[in-house]
Amino acid sequence: MRIRIAAANWKLNQSYSEGINLANSITNLLGNFSDESTKIILATPFIHLHGIAEIFKRAFGLHVAAQNCSLYTSGAFTGEVSAEMIRSTGAEYVILGHSERRNIFGETDEMIAQKIKLALAAGLNPIFCCGEKLEERNQSHHFQVVRNQLMIALKDLTPQQVSEIVIAYEPVWAIGTGLTATPDEAQEMHKFIRSEIATFAGASQAESISILYGGSCNAKNASTLFAMPDVDGGLIGGASLIAEDFIKIVHSL
Numbered sequence: 001m002r003i004r005i006a007a008a009n010w011k012l013n014q015s016y017s018e019g020i021n022l023a024n025s026i027t028n029l030l031g032n033f034s035d036e037s038t039k040i041i042l043a044t045p046f047i048h049l050h051g052i053a054e055i056f057k058r059a060f061g062l063h064v065a066a067q068n069c070s071l072y073t074s075g076a077f078t079g080e081v082s083a084e085m086i087r088s089t090g091a092e093y094v095i096l097g098h099s100e101r102r103n104i105f106g107e108t109d110e111m112i113a114q115k116i117k118l119a120l121a122a123g124l125n126p127i128f129c130c131g132e133k134l135e136e137r138n139q140s141h142h143f144q145v146v147r148n149q150l151m152i153a154l155k156d157l158t159p160q161q162v163s164e165i166v167i168a169y170e171p172v173w174a175i176g177t178g179l180t181a182t183p184d185e186a187q188e189m190h191k192f193i194r195s196e197i198a199t200f201a202g203a204s205q206a207e208s209i210s211i212l213y214g215g216s217c218n219a220k221n222a223s224t225l226f227a228m229p230d231v232d233g234g235l236i237g238g239a240s241l242i243a244e245d246f247i248k249i250v251h252s253l
């Protein structure tokens, strides 16, 4: 069964108490949510992971994610947080390969591939982000760019490991810009990603993997994007910081 997912990426926002309040508001607004085919994931700064995982223990279908993990497992790496440490907080997911990590912090495809392996070994489900820059789309290189990102990220994984990953297609030109991909643009790329997964990992993995859209997805445009057959939900930045907006997005799944 393909799971539909609304995932929030809080990025570098929310003090500890603000984050706990936001998670409580989302839980309260959701009420008696129980849909086996739907998941809601909050990707928070590290400081919130354990507190929110404790709140979500009592709720159905709610999960916590980190936004990054270290390339290292332990030792003298000041400031780093390993995949195993993240898992020990109760978090079940980790975003890897976000374009902000690639472009601001210099993460390469190879580093991201290594982090995916560490996350899987620690029992975390990676939310793997891919997507092209504007100039790459303008030069019609977007399919090749995304294919390369996927190929390097997934090449050493078994089909079983691939099935533990969530993919997020986030065109870089749409992130935080208000320039959302059209539903047709999103569908075209999601369909392409699914066909690439079929080649890497097999048809049944491709059919069951969740592929999320991210990039200026909000309470107004979510339902038209999510109506596309290969768009299984969204990875939401700005609009996920307002509980009411995020809940509208959840109800658009």
Ligand code: 13P
Pocket (backbone or CB within 6 Å): 009, 098, 170, 174, 175, 176, 177, 178, 214, 215, 216, 217, 235, 236, 237, 238, 239
């Ligand atoms: P926005 O929804 O703010 O465009 O951010 C998208 C994103 O980067 C989610 O990971």
